[in-house]
Amino acid sequence: MRREGRQGALWPGLLQGSRHDGAGPRTLASGGGRCRGPVDPFMSEVPLEMTTPKKLFIKTYGCQMNVYDSERMAETLGQQGYVATDTANDADMILLNTCHIREKAAEKIYSELGRYRPLKDANPDLKIGVAGCVAQAEGAEIMARQPMVDLVVGPQSYHRLPELEAKARRGEKALDTDFPEEDKFEHLAARPKAKRGPTAFLTVQEGCDKFCAFCVVPYTRGAEVSRPAERVMGEARDLVERGVREITLLGQNVNAYHGHARGLSGLIRDLATADGLERIRFTTSHPNDMQDDLIAAHGDCEKLMPYLHLPVQSGSDKILKAMNRKHTAESYIKLIERIRGVRPDLLLSSDFIVGFPGETEADFQATLDLVETVGYGQAYSFKYSARPGTPAAERAEVDGAEADERLQRLQALLTRQQKAAQDAMVGREVTVLFEKPGRLPGQMVGKSEYLHAVHVTSDAVARGDLAKVRIVESVRNSLAGVVV
Numbered sequence: 016m017r018r019e020g021r022q023g024a025l026w027p028g029l030l031q032g033s034r035h036d037g038a039g040p041r042t043l044a045s046g047g048g049r050c051r052g053p054v055d056p057f058m059s060e061v062p063l064e065m066t067t068p069k070k071l072f073i074k075t076y077g078c079q080m081n082v083y084d085s086e087r088m089a090e091t092l093g094q095q096g097y098v099a100t101d102t103a104n105d106a107d108m109i110l111l112n113t114c115h116i117r118e119k120a121a122e123k124i125y126s127e128l129g130r131y132r133p134l135k136d137a138n139p140d141l142k143i144g145v146a147g148c149v150a151q152a153e154g155a156e157i158m159a160r161q162p163m164v165d166l167v168v169g170p171q172s173y174h175r176l177p178e179l180e181a182k183a184r185r186g187e188k189a190l191d192t193d194f195p196e197e198d199k200f201e202h203l204a205a206r207p208k209a210k211r212g213p214t215a216f217l218t219v220q221e222g223c224d225k226f227c228a229f230c231v232v233p234y235t236r237g238a239e240v241s242r243p244a245e246r247v248m249g250e251a252r253d254l255v256e257r258g259v260r261e262i263t264l265l266g267q268n269v270n271a272y273h274g275h276a277r278g279l280s281g282l283i284r285d286l287a288t289a290d291g292l293e294r295i296r297f298t299t300s301h302p303n304d305m306q307d308d309l310i311a312a313h314g315d316c317e318k319l320m321p322y323l324h325l326p327v328q329s330g331s332d333k334i335l336k337a338m339n340r341k342h343t344a345e346s347y348i349k350l351i352e353r354i355r356g357v358r359p360d361l362l363l364s365s366d367f368i369v370g371f372p373g374e375t376e377a378d379f380q381a382t383l384d385l386v387e388t389v390g391y392g393q394a395y396s397f398k399y400s401a402r403p404g405t406p407a408a409e410r411a412e413v414d415g416a417e418a419d420e421r422l423q424r425l426q427a428l429l430t431r432q433q434k435a436a437q438d439a440m441v442g443r444e445v446t447v448l449f450e451k452p453g454r455l456p457g458q459m460v461g462k463s464e465y466l467h468a469v470h471v472t473s474d475a476v477a478r479g480d481l482a483k484v485r486i487v488e489s490v491r492n493s494l495a496g497v498v499v
């Protein structure tokens with residue numbers, strides 16, 4: 016039996032792209048590049064205990080779920096004798112973990128693949144693979160268009176990578192874009208025990224049943240599936256033993272999580288009992304799944320951080336209806352008021368789409384009004400792009416220049432709000448989880464509970480430390496502080 020889910024066109028969850036934080040691809044070994052969401056991952060821990068290691072280069076595009084997937088794929092291939100490398104030049108395998116959110120996503124992957132042609136010519140043993148949502152969407156088409164691709168694997172089949180890699184090594188084409196019945200998480204390689212950085216992503220839920228009219232997730236990642244709470248708890252405990260102090264629970268629709276009898280809030284409350292785990296975050300959520308106890312947890316669960324990414328997409332009820340969002344601007348604002356009622360200092364984030372089919376200037380104005388009313392600390396905004404196979408793709412589009420102009424106006428407002436939220440931190444005391452050295456000598460960088468990047472110059476703090484910091488300055492995309 017296969018899992019439900021139409022295949023054929025399309026992408027993964029959250030982002031890449033016209034986010035105004037300039038998110039781009041990340042490579043596995045370097046962990047470089049910026050990621051739209053909560054935390055930068057620590058990404059280079061493929062086990063080293065194999066005889067003649069082969070080198071694996073993974074380039075990751077898109078959302079945090081892809082970052083998590085890349086880590087798990089690297090661990091799985093680690094058991095086949097691979098170690099991570101941060102350059103494609105000396106790799107025995109190149110794997111592109113792709114995102115399909117943006118227009119022309121597939122074209123970009125084809126041109127990236129083209130750049131590997133000289134490497135493949137020089138080393139016929141080099142294997143090239145495509146994973147992620149472009150792999151899911153395009154399937155065998157990728158191999159037809161780029162014969163040098165040896166392996167294509169969809170997001171639900173990563174646990175089959177060892178077989179696929181062996182097949183590719185035998186010189187056969189290896190393709191798997193199934194929605195298999197077995198749970199891939201149960202079949203992925205055991206996670207390594209080595210120490211790692213203080214923050215980690217943990218995927219607890221995949222897929223989406225909401226069918227927003229613009230979105231391909233329900234088609235590429237399939238129906239909503241939750242991992243059982245006890246498995247999540249086990250993985251979280253292992254991460255904590257390895258030095259992790261902050262976990263971000265991931266899912267395309269994470270607050271619809273039902274792997275725990277009391278849903279996501281039940282999972283969060285259980286996780287909060289784990290000694291050594293100091294911070295919990297979750298992303299991405301749908302307004303209609305903010306259950307009462309999840310709201311309450313923002314007020315009474317100390318380890319749950321005061322930051323919430325709650326996409327609204329538009330402030331116009333007409334457009335929200337056309338998007339099949341099943342909430343109104345008013346119900347969203349009321350929801351925010353309730354959450355702020357229990358956690359007044361909550362920093363809010365959202366996604367917006369401008370230029371959705373049928374959006375008039377008045378509809379767009381309603382979005383600006385909603386932004387003014389809510390006040391965001393951070394947000395991502397996109398120009399609508401038709402995704403083949405989605406209902407909205409059939410509808411007449413808004414003039415492109417007009418949509419561009421609206422996007423600029425919205426981004427200017429969001430940037431102002433983001434700066435105001437950051438500036439308001441000056442003089443305040445926050446708690447920072449330190450993640451890595453900064454660019455300057457003696458500098459350490461970490462994140463506050465509000466997810467602001469904070470740097471201090473101090474030899475009193477080390478990676479993994481939590482320390483109270485007084486913010487003294489707000490600079491472009493970060494805060495400067497002194498340890499108190």
Ligand code: 5AD
Binds near residue numbers: 028229230231366367
């Ligand atoms: N066009 C533009 N933005 C989109 N998103 C999803 N699909 C599209 C699309 N077709 C945005 C939504 C979503 C975020 C992850 O990506 O805002 O919340």
Ligand code: SF4
Binds near residue numbers: 224233267
């Ligand atoms: Fe896409 Fe809507 Fe599901 Fe979010 S809730 S993944 S936007 S269908």
